[in-house]
Amino acid sequence: MFTRTPYECHTRLAVDGQWHARPGDDQWARLIEGYRTMALIRQFDKKAVNLQRTGKLGTYASCLGAEALTTAAGQTLQPDDYFVPYYRDQATQYLRGVRLEQILQYWGGDERGNDFPADAPAVRDLPNCVPIGTQLTQAAGVATKAKQRHEHAAVLVTCGDGATSRGDFHETLNVAGVWQLPLVVLVNNNQWAISVPRRLQTASRTIAQKAEAAGIEGFQVDGNDLPAMLDALDYALDRARHGKGAILIEAMSYRLSDHTTADDASRYRKASDLHAAWQREPVARLRQALVEAGHWDGDQEKAWLEHCQRQVDEAIDSYLATPPAPATDMLDYLYANLPPALLAQRAQLEQRTTGGHHA
Ligand SMILES: [Mg+2]
Known part of the structure; x- marks a missing residue:
């Protein structure tokens, strides 16, 4: 059953990888594809941090811990939809057809990283947005145009928990409610806005309930649970495409990295909190669930990680070999x-x- 309330978190997988609600036979291929992407992006992300540390990349925002939600977004968007990212959406961009070397170019200060391939769904998408929350009103604009043109398309915009305190966020939800925009707002509630913890960010009991004031649907989902994220986004994007209105999704996650490579979270975050968060992280959790269901094994894992390493190394070689812009x-x-x-x-x-x- 798909729980959709602003006060109760929809989840499919327990922390130890046990299924609360087991997938149907037709869902496994999608989950395996999702797992593969999550594993690839985790390796890519680690290498990107290393490139920054060795002076070969600019400031970089890691998506460590956000792999399930960013992958689910890429898996549920259809080619005719629009994606308006913030800056921890590496897997979504990759699944929309942005090449890994382009993601490196972007963080290396090269605008060619935003010149998405013309034959990929990403050509409809906006580039990364670093100012907090400004992408939300832009997404409302894109959704307004899609509605005026009677397109069968949804607009997905992402932001962090910190952005939900900004005027842009509330203005976006408001207009999305009044105009019934085909907009899905996905909040990566990773519990931190740089060094500001969630409890100092907002007195709202949940972020999902902020939808209520705008007259749109809002609910919580476990952002570290790929199958739960797929449920949530399938539902929300489908409704948006069919003109049934905007939805706010609060994805509960945890930022396992520093805010960016220009931050040192050990100055404000307890090691015990970080340790506890690692017990709920999305990649190992899905792997365990797939293994226990007999859909993944050690040999497949080893072969896939070797493949990921080659793919990431090739992207890095291509990035480093590109003449300066x-x-x-x-x-x-x-x-x-x-x-x-x-x-x-x-x-x-x-x-x-x-x-x-x-x-
Ligand atoms: Mg945050």
């Missing part, structure tokens, strides 16, 4: 037409970096 890229994607003051700066920049010679 032109310095003028820092101005070229700000406006449709550059204002005169920036045009002059752009000309100077081009002069300095190419000596006036066009490639």
